[in-house]
Amino acid sequence: xxxxxxxxxxxxxxxxxxxxxxxxxxxxxxxxxxxxxxxxxxxxxxxxxxxxxxxxxxxxxxxxxxxxxxxxxxxxxxxxxxxxxxxxxxxxxxxxxxxxxxxxxxxxxxxxxxxxxxxxxxxxxxxxxxxxxxxxxxxxxxxxxxxxxxxxxxxxxxxxxxxxxxxxxxxxxxxxxxxxxxxxxxxxxxxxxxxxxxxxxxxxxx
Numbered sequence: 019x020x021x022x023x024x025x026x027x028x029x030x031x032x033x034x035x036x037x038x039x040x041x042x043x044x045x046x047x048x049x050x051x052x053x054x055x056x057x058x059x060x061x062x063x064x065x066x067x068x069x070x071x072x073x074x075x076x077x078x079x080x081x082x083x084x085x086x087x088x089x090x091x092x093x094x095x096x097x098x099x100x101x102x103x104x105x106x107x108x109x110x111x112x113x114x115x116x117x118x119x120x121x122x123x124x125x126x127x128x129x130x131x132x133x134x135x136x137x138x139x140x141x142x143x144x145x146x147x148x149x150x151x152x153x154x155x156x157x158x159x160x161x162x163x164x165x166x167x168x169x170x171x172x173x174x175x176x177x178x179x180x181x182x183x184x185x186x187x188x189x190x191x192x193x194x195x196x197x198x199x200x201x202x203x204x205x206x207x208x209x210x211x212x213x214x215x216x217x218x219x220x221x222x223x224x
Contacts, residue, residue: 020210022122026184029174030110032132034190035208037105037142039134041097043067050086057082067133068164075162087135087159094138098145106146109215110188110208114148119218127178129154131170131187131197136160154178166193168201175203 022028033039047064054062054070058077062070067090074083098105118124128151132139136157143149154177156170163169175185187198187205198205 025186026180027127027178029129029131029187031189032134036110039097040101046093091135091137098141109212111146113215114151127153129174131156133158166196171201171203
């Protein structure tokens with residue numbers, strides 16, 4: 019059962035959790051596939067974004083990795099700018115802005131763990147006016163092993179110097195749940211939180 023008891027840190031994914039970014043991921047994967055093949059003269063299909071980035075990490079080619087991050091950043095930022103009103107997931111934003119209404123201590127720390135780039139995360143948080151509520155961000159560039167690898171969650175744990183059972187993680191995909199399991203940190207789909215928010219709103223009406 020979802021509970022915030024004894025929690026000191028709440029971690030959120032971004033895309034699909036706080037906002038819905040209308041990024042054309044297929045187009046980006048095709049661009050990145052072409053670039054990888056051109057740079058390394060090797061085939062690497064970007065079935066998912068992290069797949070070939072892992073290969074670049076293995077090659078220890080930090081310069082080229084930054085180029086790939088720039089491609090992602092450009093398209094993510096563009097998607098935010100062109101869809102400012104439509105991308106927000108209002109229930110999550112409401113929860114973050116009214117956290118004390120849900121029995122969560124006001125001094126709880128909030129963090130983001132996302133495969134989006136750091137600039138895109140910051141821009142999305144600014145757009146949803148919750149940028150001042152978030153204490154720590156781990157974006158795509160900040161780690162070298164990506165979800166469902168637990169590196170990102172463990173980085174957040176170390177930053178706040180908390181125990182694993184003092185953290186909770188919300189995302190929108192099975193990959194997010196797996197990330198929590200791999201880190202041994204309680205994780206839930208954002209739908210579970212949205213349900214709680216809607217129930218609270220309904221009670222407030224009545």
